[in-house]
Amino acid sequence: MGRITLDKVTKSFGATEVIPPLDLTIEDGEFTVFVGPSGCGKSTLLRLIAGLEDVSSGQIRIDGNDATMVPPAKRGLAMVFQSYALYPHMSVRKNIAFPMRMANMPQEEQDRRIDAAAKALNLTDYLDRKPGQLSGGQRQRVAIGRAIVREPSAFLFDEPLSNLDAALRVGMRMEISELHKKLATTMVYVTHDQVEAMTMADKIVVLRAGHIEQVGSPLDLYRAPRNLFVAGFIGSPKMNFIEGEEAAKYDCHTIGVRPEHITISGSEGAWSGVVGVSEHLGSDTFFHIHETGLAETITVRADGEVGFKHGDRVYLTPRTDMLHRFDTKGLRIDA
Amino acid sequence: MATQHSRSAARIMMAPAVILLLGWMLVPLTMTVIFSFKKYLPLRGGDLGWVGFDNYVRFVSSSTFWPSVQATLVIVGGVLAITVVFGVLLALLLDQPMWGQGVVRILVIAPFFVMPTVSALVWKNIFMDPVNGLFAHLWKFFGAEPISWLSEASMPSIILIVSWQWLPFATLILLTAMQSLDSEQLEAAEMDGASPLARFGYIVLPHLGRAITVVVLIQTIFLLSIFAEIFVTTQGAFGTRTLTYLIFQRVLESQNIGLGSAGGVYAIILANIVAAFLMRIVGKNLDT
Ligand SMILES: Nc1ncnc2c1ncn2[C@@H]1O[C@H](COP(=O)(O)OP(=O)(O)O)[C@@H](O)[C@H]1O
Numbered sequence: 001m002g003r004i005t006l007d008k009v010t011k012s013f014g015a016t017e018v019i020p021p022l023d024l025t026i027e028d029g030e031f032t033v034f035v036g037p038s039g040c041g042k043s044t045l046l047r048l049i050a051g052l053e054d055v056s057s058g059q060i061r062i063d064g065n066d067a068t069m070v071p072p073a074k075r076g077l078a079m080v081f082q083s084y085a086l087y088p089h090m091s092v093r094k095n096i097a098f099p100m101r102m103a104n105m106p107q108e109e110q111d112r113r114i115d116a117a118a119k120a121l122n123l124t125d126y127l128d129r130k131p132g133q134l135s136g137g138q139r140q141r142v143a144i145g146r147a148i149v150r151e152p153s154a155f156l157f158d159e160p161l162s163n164l165d166a167a168l169r170v171g172m173r174m175e176i177s178e179l180h181k182k183l184a185t186t187m188v189y190v191t192h193d194q195v196e197a198m199t200m201a202d203k204i205v206v207l208r209a210g211h212i213e214q215v216g217s218p219l220d221l222y223r224a225p226r227n228l229f230v231a232g233f234i235g236s237p238k239m240n241f242i243e244g245e246e247a248a249k250y251d252c253h254t255i256g257v258r259p260e261h262i263t264i265s266g267s268e269g270a271w272s273g274v275v276g277v278s279e280h281l282g283s284d285t286f287f288h289i290h291e292t293g294l295a296e297t298i299t300v301r302a303d304g305e306v307g308f309k310h311g312d313r314v315y316l317t318p319r320t321d322m323l324h325r326f327d328t329k330g331l332r333i334d335a
Numbered sequence: 336m337a338t339q340h341s342r343s344a345a346r347i348m349m350a351p352a353v354i355l356l357l358g359w360m361l362v363p364l365t366m367t368v369i370f371s372f373k374k375y376l377p378l379r380g381g382d383l384g385w386v387g388f389d390n391y392v393r394f395v396s397s398s399t400f401w402p403s404v405q406a407t408l409v410i411v412g413g414v415l416a417i418t419v420v421f422g423v424l425l426a427l428l429l430d431q432p433m434w435g436q437g438v439v440r441i442l443v444i445a446p447f448f449v450m451p452t453v454s455a456l457v458w459k460n461i462f463m464d465p466v467n468g469l470f471a472h473l474w475k476f477f478g479a480e481p482i483s484w485l486s487e488a489s490m491p492s493i494i495l496i497v498s499w500q501w502l503p504f505a506t507l508i509l510l511t512a513m514q515s516l517d518s519e520q521l522e523a524a525e526m527d528g529a530s531p532l533a534r535f536g537y538i539v540l541p542h543l544g545r546a547i548t549v550v551v552l553i554q555t556i557f558l559l560s561i562f563a564e565i566f567v568t569t570q571g572a573f574g575t576r577t578l579t580y581l582i583f584q585r586v587l588e589s590q591n592i593g594l595g596s597a598g599g600v601y602a603i604i605l606a607n608i609v610a611a612f613l614m615r616i617v618g619k620n621l622d623t
């Protein structure tokens with residue numbers, strides 16, 4: 001079990017309020033991702049759940065029991081840190097065994113769990129090495145192993161992949177997702193990378209300056225962002241925002257249209273502009289279009305084989321059924 | 336520094352410094368070794384010729400030799416034990432956020448800036464004087480008989496004085512090491528269910544291992560040759576005659592340079608044995 005409820009939780013460091021009153025429920029077995037720009041309070045929120053920081057007010061409940069004053073070790077949660085926080089002078093085996101040793105678990109049970117975790121995480125050959133002799137990905141796995149053997153009611157991850165190179169990150173993303181499917185344990189995952197959030201989450205919590213901007217499944221957030229911030233944060237490349245006359249045509253202050261919902265043509269379309277930089281990814285090409293009179297740049301996604309050059313005049317047509325409308329406060333207007 | 340040319344230029348430019356340093360070290364060393372093979376009594380006939388290993392045999396067979404080695408090792412060991420244990424505790428304390436941290440840290444470090452002669456005099460006259468010392472007053476206040484520290488508890492007194500001088504050094508090095516400990520490691524251990532004591536034993540202490548060996552190594556080298564503290568307090572009496580002090584007595588009080596030099600060579604050998612021993616421990620510790 002691992003249902004975590006935050007009830008009007010706040011956190012201040014001295015006079016600065018990092019988390020204003022916040023309510024959130026993380027369901028048992030759910031993969032929840034906290035996403036938001038750096039410094040928005042994601043780590044602080046996670047550390048409040050872990051018990052590494054005391055809440056300034058409010059209540060944290062785990063499986064219905066008040067855990068606000070419970071020390072971190074007694075909450076039954078395991079955390080994987082951004083720096084991995086392995087114990088450098090202990091072997092991998094001792095690192096993984098540490099929480100069990102602290103709980104005075106019988107040796108046979110410890111060995112059984114270590115072997116199982118090592119097998120699941122491909123660490124069997126490295127059990128006698130020190131963390132310093134491992135690669136970044138392996139260290140990451142040791143940190144996860146140390147969390148798994150405790151059989152916690154929930155896992156907490158604080159940007160666990162940000163120290164890995166891009167290729168490894170994609171691999172570890174899959175492994176963590178698979179681990180979640182296998183264990184079916186609650187996982188709370190913090191990242192500033194919306195791609196990680198979109199690919200891994202059951203539920204995304206978008207944070208800005210300690211505020212929850214929106215909670216929902218990845219596709220909910222993609223299809224119906226509640227405000228301009230979420231609209232701009234979720235999806236890559238960013239949604240295009242257009243204000244002024246063009247927006248007035250749709251009875252709103254701002255319209256948003258994603259790059260993948262614009263068609264580009266050399267001969268005709270609703271808007272016209274000049275090609276600036278184009279990013280060729282092979283499968284797709286992203287064109288940055290200038291001089292449209294709508295916004296400084298409009299980003300457009302096209303098929304990888306579409307070949308406009310720098311300086312070409314092109315015509316753009318948005319898919320009107322995929323248009324997002326926002327009012328003067330930046331809130332979504334539903335049709 | 337890659338090309339042949341730049342390498343030889345570098346060598347030429349470093350040469351004066353290297354030669355100066357070598358001379359600085361080698362000349363006194365060679366002279367000590369030469370004198371140790373001579374009967375040399377400046378006030379009783381001067382250089383009386385070569386005597387082979389006579390001085391070495393006499394120095395060792397003197398009844399004062401082994402007690403002096405023992406005194407040296409007791410002082411070094413005692414001071415090391417006290418400075419490391421209290422250094423770790425003080426470093427733990429100073430690492431906590433507290434009010435007036437900067438001032439407290441400076442106060443803790445202050446004894447290191449006091450000259451050994453001065454600090455020994457202060458201890459001897461202000462604290463340990465059997466009549467007017469603060470300790471004597473304290474003892475009298477509680478109705479106890481004042482102790483004449485430097486004669487009745489000479490060894491502990493000297494260890495106390497020297498420890499007081501070296502504690503700041505140990506604390507400073509250990510505090511720096513403590514501050515380099517990744518706080519996430521401690522938090523991870525906390526979440527793993529480690530008690531504060533277990534966190535200290537499993538995380539903090541191993542992390543300090545290297546710093547502790549550095550403290551031990553550097554202090555040993557300096558402590559083997561402490562002199563001023565003994566000269567100012569007990570003058571080598573009451574079992575506090577260390578090897579260094581014995582050599583001093585042979586050379587200056589007995590005016591026997593040959594015998595003193597032989598003692599000096601023994602001291603060099605002892606220091607090297609200790610250093611080699613410590614290097615092996617450090618080597619083991621550095622090789623994580
Ligand atoms: N121990 C602390 N003392 C004071 N301010 C802190 C402390 N920890 C975090 N903060 C502040 O809280 C805000 C949120 O930090 P954090 O939760 O680490 O952000 P994120 O993980 O989203 O990047 C930041 O502005 C940071 O400066």
Ligand SMILES: [Mg+2]
Binds near residue numbers: 042043
């Ligand atoms: Mg963070």
